[in-house]
Amino acid sequence: MENVIIKDKPIKDTLPKDINSAAGDKIINDLLPQKFGKAGKIWVGILVAICLVGMFAYYRQLRYGLVVTNMRDYVSWGIYISNFVFFVAISLVGSLITAIFRLLGVKWGAPLTRIAEMIAVAGIIFASLIIIVDMGSPERFYYLFLYGRIQSPIIWDVIVITTYFFISVLLLYYPLLPDIKILLHHKERSSQKLNKFYSFIGSFWKGSHKQNLLSNKAINVLCITIIPVAFTIHTVTSWLFATTYRPGWDSTNFGAYFIAGAFLVGAGAVVVAMYVFRKAYHLEKYITDSHFDKMGKIVVLLSLVYLYFNVNEFLTPFFKMKESERGYLNDMFTGSFAPVFWFAILTGMILPIIILLFKKGRRPLPMFIVGVMVVVGAWFKRYLIVTPTLLHPFLPMHDVPEAYRHYFPSWEEWAITMGSLAGTLLVITILARIFPIIPIQETLNEHHETAE
Structure with a gap:
């Protein structure tokens, strides 16, 4: 946005109307760091x-x-x-x-x-x-x-x-x-x-x-x-x-898949920050319901795009069901990682789409809840991108300690x-x-x- 500045004059000389007017003072007092x-x-x-x-x-x-x-x-x-x-x-x-x-x-x-x-x-x-x-x-x-x-x-x-x-x-x-x-x-x-x-x-x-x-x-x-x-x-x-070269990672879809997911979680984080700062600093005049409504529409679009890439990512290997990927896919959809997988999909994509399709769902508080859901779901989705694949190598595990067959972070990692x-x-x-x-x-x- 172009500044209202007269050539070669400093800001204090060119904006007295804004800075010294009642409305200008109110804006500055509202927006100065607290x-x-x-x-x-x-x-x-x-x-x-x-x-x-x-x-x-x-x-x-x-x-x-x-x-x-x-x-x-x-x-x-x-x-x-x-x-x-x-x-x-x-x-x-x-x-x-x-x-x-x-x-x-x-x-x-x-x-x-x-x-x-x-x-x-x-x-x-x-x-x-x-x-x-x-x-x-x-x-x-x-x-x-x-x-x-x-x-x-x-x-x-x-x-x-x-x-x-x-x-x-x-x-x-x-x-x-x-x-x-x-x-x-x-x-x-x-x-x-x-x-x-x-x-x-x-x-x-x-x-x-x-x-x-x-x-x-x-x-x-x-x-x-x-x-x-x-x-x-x-x-x-x-x-x-x-x-x-691992099951679940051997995909040409990964670039667009990562970008679509990044757009979604970033938008969710912005929505959460909007709500928190709006409440904490009483910025209702500046971050309005209209901003939440517009961001809600953006989040719906991004959720649909990311859901599409998730379907694309899993449908093709699931249809082929190659032996090397069978264990990985079964573990994700119905096995030990299934609760986390379905939680990430429902919480991070499907429920936000359902909520935000309705105008009431794009109000500030529902938007905040949806933003938290998107961010939390996205974190677990990244966990699922890494761990299940590593536990299902192309060469099956033989003669290894039982601890190598499972992974749960230690307290230091957490x-x-x-x-x-x-x-x-x-x-x-x-x-x-x-x-x-x-x-x-x-x-x-x-x-x-x-x-x-």
């Missing part, structure tokens, strides 16, 4: 406690090795890689919502872009960290850059994740610059440390015409760049599985996983405390245009 209340401090305390437990579990893993996990010769990718795929998926839609909405000029999506950007940055940070955890020894991550071979899909994944991370950070940072100027204009609302931080990252921003042209051009370049990068990161992640999930929420919480959740400058400009 200090944590009692509930916020309890929330942060819980997240920090979970993270500390996860760090202790990781200390044990570093000290004693991966033997503290229940991963063995067959299930060498366990809950950590499931979590990695989940984080990569949940980060996709954040950047894509921002990029597509900005490029297409979708004005109703403006209040959602920063929420999506925060989710994207937090998700990709912990996707990177959980890979280091899975490697066992942290220095192996350094060796990937030092001795990596371009023939390996793992190196492709490292390259696109690193690229995606920097683009996501920049896509969060550039649109923040006009808001940082407003934050510095209202120093009394922030602590001295925060004001120093704002000055460090944004004091150069004067809001001149030239700066706005450069910023808008940079944002447009990032929006165009991040779309193929976002698609690539999920395609390459799917290739890590598809190029590994603690690290929960710590990473809590860490993601903590990063989003801290970003929401430091920066405006809804872009202030864009909201002021929209109010100014509406008034005109």
Whole structure:
């Protein structure tokens, strides 16, 4: 959205009507970052406690090795890689919502872009960290850059994740610059440390015409760049599985399958964040019922697309029923993994479609419940992508300990996983405390245009 700025004049000189008017003051007061209340401090305390437990579990893993996990010769990718795929998926839609909405000029999506950007940055940070955890020894991550071979899909994944991370950070940072100027204009609302931080990252921003042209051009370049990068990161992640010759992974459908699932879980995460921030910060005027209704329609569409790819993924091998895949499919549909499988399908796709087809289902509270269902179902779906396949290799298991035939994460694995999930929420919480959740400058400009 184009800023209402007069050439070569700073923001404080060109927006007094918005900043000093009653309506402008109300918008700024509503959207400036708020200090944590009692509930916020309890929330942060819980997240920090979970993270500390996860760090202790990781200390044990570093000290004693991966033997503290229940991963063995067959299930060498366990809950950590499931979590990695989940984080990569949940980060996709954040950047894509921002990029597509900005490029297409979708004005109703403006209040959602920063929420999506925060989710994207937090998700990709912990996707990177959980890979280091899975490697066992942290220095192996350094060796990937030092001795990596371009023939390996793992190196492709490292390259696109690193690229995606920097683009996501920049896509969060550039649109923040006009808001940082407003934050510095209202120093009394922030602590001295925060004001120093704002000055460090944004004091150069004067809001001149030239700066706005450069910023808008940079944002447009990032929006165009991040779309193929976002698609690539999920395609390459799917290739890590598809190029590994195992039942259930030997599929040309995996790239589109992963992307469709990432769109769905990312949209679900944005819906959950919309509801939580709306309630916590009383943003009903800015995140309206109409936003939930529109996002509900998007989630229905994405659920239908992902359901199609799931049918496509399982119907063909089920029809052929090759001997190598028989055990895997039986285990998924009627065996030990069946409860989790049907829970993920019903909770993550079918029930959301049924609920959101009705207008009442697209109200804020039902949408929040559906968003939680989609996110939870998506996490279990990633678990099912990894574990059942590894327990059904092409060569049947012979003369192995009974523990190798089953996999259930150890408490250390659960603690690290929960710590990473809590860490993601903590990063989003801290970003929401430091920066405006809804872009202030864009909201002021929209109010100014509406008034005109």
